[in-house]
Amino acid sequence: MAQNQSSAPDTSRRSARSRRAIYDAALALVAEVGYPKTTIEGIASRAGVGKQTIYRWWPSKADVLLEAFLDLSNQTAEAAGQVPYSIPDTGDLAADLKYVLRATVDELSDPAFEAPSRALAAEGLVNEELGRRFVAQLLEPQLQLYVDRLRAAQEAGEVRPGIDPRIALELFVSPLAQRWLQHTGPITYEYTDTLVDYALHGLAPR
Amino acid sequence: MAQNQSSAPDTSRRSARSRRAIYDAALALVAEVGYPKTTIEGIASRAGVGKQTIYRWWPSKADVLLEAFLDLSNQTAEAAGQVPYSIPDTGDLAADLKYVLRATVDELSDPAFEAPSRALAAEGLVNEELGRRFVAQLLEPQLQLYVDRLRAAQEAGEVRPGIDPRIALELFVSPLAQRWLQHTGPITYEYTDTLVDYALHGLAPR
Numbered sequence: 497m498a499q500n501q502s503s504a505p506d507t508s509r510r511s512a513r514s515r516r517a518i519y520d521a522a523l524a525l526v527a528e529v530g531y532p533k534t535t536i537e538g539i540a541s542r543a544g545v546g547k548q549t550i551y552r553w554w555p556s557k558a559d560v561l562l563e564a565f566l567d568l569s570n571q572t573a574e575a576a577g578q579v580p581y582s583i584p585d586t587g588d589l590a591a592d593l594k595y596v597l598r599a600t601v602d603e604l605s606d607p608a609f610e611a612p613s614r615a616l617a618a619e620g621l622v623n624e625e626l627g628r629r630f631v632a633q634l635l636e637p638q639l640q641l642y643v644d645r646l647r648a649a650q651e652a653g654e655v656r657p658g659i660d661p662r663i664a665l666e667l668f669v670s671p672l673a674q675r676w677l678q679h680t681g682p683i684t685y686e687y688t689d690t691l692v693d694y695a696l697h698g699l700a701p702r
Numbered sequence: 703m704a705q706n707q708s709s710a711p712d713t714s715r716r717s718a719r720s721r722r723a724i725y726d727a728a729l730a731l732v733a734e735v736g737y738p739k740t741t742i743e744g745i746a747s748r749a750g751v752g753k754q755t756i757y758r759w760w761p762s763k764a765d766v767l768l769e770a771f772l773d774l775s776n777q778t779a780e781a782a783g784q785v786p787y788s789i790p791d792t793g794d795l796a797a798d799l800k801y802v803l804r805a806t807v808d809e810l811s812d813p814a815f816e817a818p819s820r821a822l823a824a825e826g827l828v829n830e831e832l833g834r835r836f837v838a839q840l841l842e843p844q845l846q847l848y849v850d851r852l853r854a855a856q857e858a859g860e861v862r863p864g865i866d867p868r869i870a871l872e873l874f875v876s877p878l879a880q881r882w883l884q885h886t887g888p889i890t891y892e893y894t895d896t897l898v899d900y901a902l903h904g905l906a907p908r
Binding site for chain 1: 826
């Protein structure tokens with residue numbers, strides 16, 4: 497018991513180090529060889545841990561990657577000085593949306609995020625079960641933040657009452673996603689600012 | 703000469719038949735095994751032609767697939783009673799966009815289109831050269847039709863003068879593309895109609 501107590505912090509530090517090494521290895525591997533060729537054995541070998549260590553914590557490679565991506569998103573947000581999983585509400589919807597989309601532009605152009613995300617998105621296109629799982633657990637929670645922000649804007653009278661927020665958010669989120677996924681155009685702050693202006697004020701004359 | 707003249711129609715019919723068989727084989731194969739495992743040899747074998755026949759007409763598998771997809775798009779449009787590569791201009795922008803997007807909903811749910819398109823899009827995400835080529839030659843020409851239609855609407859006073867049509871079209875095209883690519887939501891006529899209404903009239907009160 498005494499020994500356990502004194503070694504607990506070491507064990508915990510070691511676990512945290514192993515976890516971090518496994519996340520890094522999983523993201524690097526999926527970026528380099530794609531999802532189908534990423535294996536638990538490969539992740540373990542690259543992370544310098546036994547594969548039983550991985551199986552003890554996660555049932556499958558999809559679960560390791562899901563957690564690694566959640567961790568990456570949190571880290572990226574914190575590094576940018578933002579609170580992860582939040583959209584500011586300053587009372588100015590256009591300014592808040594532009595702010596968050598500019599941060600997304602930065603994230604999408606970060607190589608640490610770009611390569612593994614692209615590999616995973618590609619697999620999600622042809623592997624429907626994996627795609628749906630990652631959308632439900634990674635993408636949809638982020639989209640729900642826009643739903644919440646748009647609902648608040650509706651209550652404040654900045655968005656028309658009849659609008660469905662879950663569809664409305666796609667007017668500025670999906671164009672950025674498609675440009676990033678399919679290289680259909682440059683991704684800049686000016687571009688995402690323009691999307692917000694067009695979405696809020698519409699294309700037709702007022 | 704006389705012999706050549708009499709056999710020309712046969713040769714031409716045979717060529718057309720081979721071409722069709724090659725298109726079908728290429729699309730079926732990419733849908734089944736993905737782009738990396740699709741080979742000229744595999745396409746030739748499935749189409750029942752010699753691989754030299756394919757190399758005589760196309761320099762690479764990317765070129766075969768590009769042409770097969772162009773042909774598929776034209777066929778799908780014609781089967782739906784539409785003129786390929788055109789957007790109607792009835793003078794009512796909302797109605798015209800809703801009409802074309804409903805046709806796209808039908809196309810996206812057609813299995814003959816769905817599986818090969820998805821396989822190719824997935825490869826385009828991680829194979830930037832292929833992705834850019836297919837966007838430039840397949841997707842961008844279709845997006846330009848929306849640019850033209852939005853420009854006509856600008857001249858008719860249905861779209862504000864300052865709007866950039868190439869960005870504006872993404873407000874209704876990209877959401878549909880993302881829902882289809884990433885399974886982020888159901889794809890229905892009601893959904894695409896809603897996108898058009900939101901894009902034209904905006905989210906903010908008028």
